[in-house]
Amino acid sequence: MSTEPIAAPAPQTPEEREAAYVAVDESEEFQSLRHRYRRFVFPVTAGALAWYFTYVLLAAYAPGFMSEKLFGNVNVGLVMGLLQFVSTFAITAIYVRYADTHLDPAAARIREHMREGGLQ
Numbered sequence: 001m002s003t004e005p006i007a008a009p010a011p012q013t014p015e016e017r018e019a020a021y022v023a024v025d026e027s028e029e030f031q032s033l034r035h036r037y038r039r040f041v042f043p044v045t046a047g048a049l050a051w052y053f054t055y056v057l058l059a060a061y062a063p064g065f066m067s068e069k070l071f072g073n074v075n076v077g078l079v080m081g082l083l084q085f086v087s088t089f090a091i092t093a094i095y096v097r098y099a100d101t102h103l104d105p106a107a108a109r110i111r112e113h114m115r116e117g118g119l120q
Contacts, residue, residue: 024114033106040098044091051087055080 024030059066059077066077 020114020117024110027110029106029113030110033103033110036102036106040095040102044095048087048091052084055084 058080066075066080068076070076070079
């Protein structure tokens with residue numbers, strides 16, 4: 001986090017501040033950042049929801065399949081339930097890596113441009 005003073009004077013009126021934020025929102029750099037974020041998040045969310053609802057629907061409508069023993073007292077439902085946790089942690093780790101390499105550097109550049117323009 002930078003402790004350097006802001007290079008430009010801050011917009012004074014609410015209209016000036018709004019115009020400055022709108023300019024950031026409409027900038028190509030911010031639009032690119034938003035596109036990269038959505039390109040990752042929407043498909044991953046759709047996949048995770050499909051995986052979760054598959055599990056729920058199988059539990060509700062295919063109890064015979066879900067109670068099928070794999071080994072010992074471990075059945076398909078138990079394994080799929082545990083895999084829900086595994087997939088959640090995997091998605092989190094993948095997102096953190098993606099954000100660190102693709103999103104955070106661009107966000108830092110945008111944030112710095114905003115600070116230079118007097119926005120915080």
